Amino acid sequence: MASLGFLQHMLPSILILASLHACMGDATVPSQLNNDVLGLLVFKSDIHDPSSYLASWNEDENSPCSWEYVQCNPATGRVSQLSLEGLGLKGKIGKGLQNLQNLKVLSLSSNNFSGDISPEKLALPPNLEKLNLSHNSLSGLIPTNLFNMSSLKFLDLSENSLSGPLPDNLFDNCFSLRYLSLSGNLLEGPLPSTLPRCSSLNSLNLSNNHFSGNPDFASGIWSLTRLRTLDLSNNAFSGYMSQGISAVHNLKELLLQSNHFSGSLPADIGLCPHLGKIDLSSNMFTDALQDSLQGLNSLTFFSLSDNMFSGDFPQWIGSMSSLKYLDFSNNGFTGSLPPSMSDLRSLNYLSLSNNKLVGTIPTSLAYCNDLSVIRLRGNTFTGSIPEGLFNLGLEEIDFSHMGLTGSIPPGSSRLFESLRMLDLSSNNLKGNIPAEVGLFSNLRYLNLSWNNLQSRMPPELGFFQNLTVLDLRSSALFGSIPEDICDSGSLAILQLDGNSLTGSIPDEIGNCSSLYLMSLSHNNLSGTIPKSISKLNKLKILKLEFNELSGEIPQELGKLENLLAVNISYNRLVGRLPAGSVFQSLDQTALQGNLGICSPLLKGPCTMNVPKPLVLDPTAYNNQMGGHRHHNKSATSTKDQRRTFLSLSAIVAISAASLIVLGVIVISLLNASARRRPAFVETALESMCSSSSRSGSLASGKLILFDSRSSPEWISSPESLLNKASEIGEGVFGTVYKIPLGAQGRVVAIKRLVTSNIIQCLEDFDREVRILGKARHPNLIALKGYYWTPQMQLLVTEFATNGSLQSKLHERPHSSPPLSWANRFKILLGTAKGLAHLHHSYRPPIIHYNIKPSNILLDESYNAKISDFALARLLTKIDRHVVSNRFQSALGYVAPELACQSLRVNEKCDVYGFGVLILEIVTGRRPVEYGEDNVVILNDHVRVLLEQGNALGCIDVSMGYYPEDEVLPVLKLALVCTSQIPSCRPTMAEVVQIMQIIKTPIPQTMEAY
Structure with missing residues (x-):
């Protein structure tokens, strides 16, 4: 409104000034200049300038050439360039700029302009050569006639919300176009057939959209012979890459990651001598690598991760001497690593994880002096760790899940300063944890779990100043837990399960102020649970099962408001559970196997670990007074008290029964009344809808x-x-x-x-x-x-292009590969995030009521998409009884309270359904299966197997490799979600947090590494 008032005040002056100049024929200030002033002021009137960057733009000037952010052609005096990047401007761009007939460069990037860019809403000068509208909030379709493609050389519409397909004739006259970026929008459909007409194009960036189909490399992309950068990443393109890339002789960057390309790489890809970056990750490429690739001597970045490449690891890799980044992880490469790896002297990042590589880790890798990250996880390497690698300035080492033997190298002073992550888990390493490990001043993640170290926990572990994750599970450790293990105060995850640790839990554990996961289960720890644990305000998961802990559980632990999961089973604990936190909702599996915990879920005795109270003889004093008469009176009094007690109990029972019967009668009458709604009410509602529809627009x-x-x-x-x-x-x-x-x-x-x-x-x-x-x-x-x-x-x-989870899980043809664990977890986490959004982002929350595989759809990248979430809300508003009856068909997924309409139904129904979905995805079985002689309820079946310690027996073996340290916690989470008591189930926000902890037990401070 302020800008409109300003324009109304300004326009008379502008028009009078223009008229005077036109009448007087003023040669010093041509009337055309006023068109530039007028155009810019009209443009300004349509926008909001919160920081007053355009304060110098005012109607008192005859020329805008002195205004901020405006440049003029000195020869003509006309505005030639307008650059308003990053000024925080808001509003619509409008039509004012079309008056700037000589404008060549227009840049409005990194603001908050909104609205669509149709010619009806936006008019641009006709002879623009550079247009940059990137990083705004523009929406709608891209029209054909908005730009004069014959003059444009630079067009950047990236990072907006533009949607829909591109017009096929958009690039009819794009002969001058050299730079085109449409990345980070919502564009879809195939590429226009006119794109190859942009013969001068140097850079093409269509990444992060929803484009699909085959780019038709042979007659399309590869015909753009002047290309230097091609970025089609993060779309839904598919098909083969045909030969012809060698025609794009100057190509420097080829980025096709996160699409659905398949087949083998074109044989002539090695004939592009200037290629410096290739990223083909997260596609479906197959077969062995072409030998011609070794001709790419300029290549510095090479990523083929997450494909289906096979064949021997290329022995010629050392010829790519310029490589700095090499990622072949998650493929099917076989064979051994060549000694020529030492020729990659510039290599900084090496990831070959999750292939089928064998042999030993080449000692020659120690000659790669610039190496910072090395990941070899999930191969079949044997032998010892080359000591020379621990003399480099490495920041990250991941040698987990292999067959390495020997001891852990001590490390050098250079490594002490640089190392931030060390993962040697799931090997056959032996020997002591080196004392030097305490000198790693920047170490944040240390995982030595699942080895056979047969070592004490070194006291040097307390020296770490930045350690956030310490995982030493199942490593044959013995001795006691060091008292100074939390001296740094930065530890967030502490996992010492499955060792032979003895002694008590140190009281100093309360110094772990950042701890949110503490797991000490399956050891020989004794003594009491320290009260100091109550200081750990961030603690979310506490696992102490299968130890020899005794005494009562400190009541102070009930103050831990963030606690989500606790297991104290199979110890020697007694007494009452803490009154607050999660303790009152623990199920039997988290409590059983103790001496005498007081819980209605346990059948054993309830033992209070307190001294017996002193009892005095109530008749002693009166007996001294001659007491036989009083003794008879006392007996009579006792009987009267018992009679009075029984009478009160009977009264309470009768009253309660009466109230219940009365409540049932009232509810029944209300339900009957609702079902017999008077006809005149139905008629009135129908009349209202009919009249409203007729009168509405x-x-x-x-x-x-x-x-x-x-x-x-x-x-x-x-x-x-x-x-x-x-x-x-x-x-x-x-x-x-x-x-x-x-x-x-x-x-x-x-x-x-x-x-x-x-x-x-x-x-x-x-x-x-x-x-x-x-x-x-x-x-x-x-x-x-x-x-x-x-x-x-x-x-x-x-x-959703990949159909439903139901079709991938239960209706998969034999020719189709099963879902991998990575995809299954991805689907579960995505579903949890979607439900959390519905539950926590809306008031009232949107409840789905019907979570099951057929309602979980999958896009091209196997991201979960929850469907039918709208229907539950839509129909619930109109007829809840119909909705409730329909959900009875979802046998096995429905929460118990949905079957009883007298109970309050809330978001915990979806949590129950999600728990069943977890079980179904992990086991590959349906929630209810009917045999010839029995019925298997999946929830009960998994719970029994977990209690018997045989949970791995129910996991779907068709998915191949799976990490037990992820699958087992996920199964346990499912059982918590499917608790029969709604209040015992976590919220979906808590489920997301727990799953993120399970997947990557590294705090957010580690994400950059």
């Missing part, structure tokens, strides 16, 4: 799309598109179809609801669907629009 029988400026008219008979051939699934609420929309072939999923008799009011339907359409999250299926008539309602959502 909403169009019945029209497709409404939220993300489009104009929704396309629907075909007169929608049933013709929703046919059996396009059907892709059927759920609780209706049938789902895969439908292309419009000429561009944009694919969406359309659900035809089966509840037309419930949804009667178009306005209500429109309002609720639009609210749910705003529920956007990477792990939710986006609701894009709807179609409504009284007879048929359709919901339009995004289409």
Whole structure:
């Protein structure tokens, strides 16, 4: 409003000034200059300038050439360049700039401009050569006629919210274009066939969108022979890379990561002598590497991780002497590493994890003096660790999950200063933990678990100043826990399970002020649980099971408000549980095997570890007074007291029973009353909807799309598109179809609801669907629009290319590979994040009620997308009884309280369903399975196996390799989520936290390393 007032005040002066100059023929200040002034002031009036950067722009000037951020051509005096990067400007760009007829460079990047960029809303000068609108909040489609492509040399629209497909004729006249970036938007569909006409293009960046199809390398991308940078990463491109890349002779960067490219690499890829960076990670490339690759002598960055390459590790790798970054992890390479690895003298990063490499780690790697990160995890290397590697300035060493033997090298002074992460877990290492380990001043992550060290815990562990993770599980350690283990105060994760540690838990453990996971289970620890643990305010997980701890649990532990999980089973503990925190919701598995813990879940005795009270003889004093008469009176009194006690008990019982009966009668009457709603109420509601629909502006029988400026008219008979051939699934609420929309072939999923008799009011339907359409999250299926008539309602959502989790888990053809553990965990974590968003980002929370594999959809990268979350809210608002009845079909997934409508239903229903989903994903089995003679309830089956110590027996072996230290905690989390008591289940936000701890037990301070 302030800018409009300013413009209204300003325009008369501008118009008068322009008229005077036109009448007088003033040669010193041509009238054209006023067009520049007017255009810039109109542009300014449409935006908000919170920091007053444009204060120098005012109507008192005859020329804008002295204004901040404006440059003029000295020959013509016209504005030639406008650069407003990073000024925090807000609002719409508008049409004022079209007056700047001589403008060549326009840069509005890194602001907060919004709105779409259609010609109706935005008008640009005709002869622009450079246009930069990146890092704003622009939305909508990219139109064909917004830019004059014949003059543009530089176009950057990256990091906005532009959506939809690109017009096929967008690049008809792009002969001058040298730089094009559309990255970081929501663009989709195939690449325009006119793109190869941009023959002068040097840099093409289309990364981080939803483009699909095959870029048609042979006749498309490879025909852009002047390309130096090609970035198509993080899209959904697929197909083979055909030969012809050698024609792009000057190509320096080839970035195709995170797509669906397959097949082998083109043989001529090694004929691009200037290539300095290749990233083909996270695709589906196969076969062995081409020998021609060894000709890439300029290559400094080479990543092929997360593909399906096979064959022997290239013995010619040493010829790439310029390499600084090499990542071949998560493939199927075989063979051994060549001694020529020592020729990679510039190598800084080396990751070959999770392949099938054998032999020993070459000692020649110690000649790579610049090496900073080395990851060889999950191969079959044997032999000892080359001591020379511990003389380098390494920051990260990951030699875990292999077959290494020998001892841990002591390390050098250079390593002491540089090392931040050391993971030697799951090997066959022996010997003492070197005392020098305490000198690693910057070490933050130390994992020596699952070895056979047969060593004491060295006191030097307390010297660490920055250590956040200490994992020494199952390493044959003995002796006591050092008292100064937490002297630094930075330790966040302490895992000492499965050793032979003795003595008591040191009281100094309370100094671990940053600790949020402490696991000391399966040792021989004795003594009492220290009260000092109550000082650990950040503690989330406490595991003390299978020790010899005795005494009572300190009541002070009930003050730990952040505690999520506790296990104190199989010790010698007695007495009451702490009154607060998570202790009151622990299940039997977390308590059993103790001497006398007081809990209704345990059948054993309840033992209080306190001295017996002193009891005096109540008759002693009166007996001295001659007491036989009093003795009889006392006996009579006792009987009277007993009679009075019994009478009170009976009264309480009868009263309680009466209240329960009365409550049942009242609830029954209310339910009956609700079912017999008077006809005049139904008629009134129907009349309201009908009259409202007739008077409203909403169009019945029209497709409404939220993300489009104009929704396309629907075909007169929608049933013709929703046919059996396009059907892709059927759920609780209706049938789902895969439908292309419009000429561009944009694919969406359309659900035809089966509840037309419930949804009667178009306005209500429109309002609720639009609210749910705003529920956007990477792990939710986006609701894009709807179609409504009284007879048929359709919901339009995004289409998930990889189908449902149900099809990948239970309906997988034998020719299709099973889900890996990495993908399974990714799906679980994504689902948890999506549910947490629904539960915690909306008031009231959105409850799904129906979490199961068929409602978890997967995109091209196996990211989980929760579907049908909108339907529960939409239908619950209209008829809860219908919704409740429909959910009974989800046998095995439904929380117990959903079957009893008298209980309060909340987000914990979804937590229960998520727990069942975990069990299903980890085991590969359905939640309920019927045999010839029995019925297997998956929840109970897994719980029994866990109690018997045989949890690995229920894990789906088809997924191949899986880390036990991730799978087992996930299974236990599932059992907590499926507790019969809703209050005992964690929230979904807590579930996300726990899963992140399980996946990467490294605090956020370690994420950069």
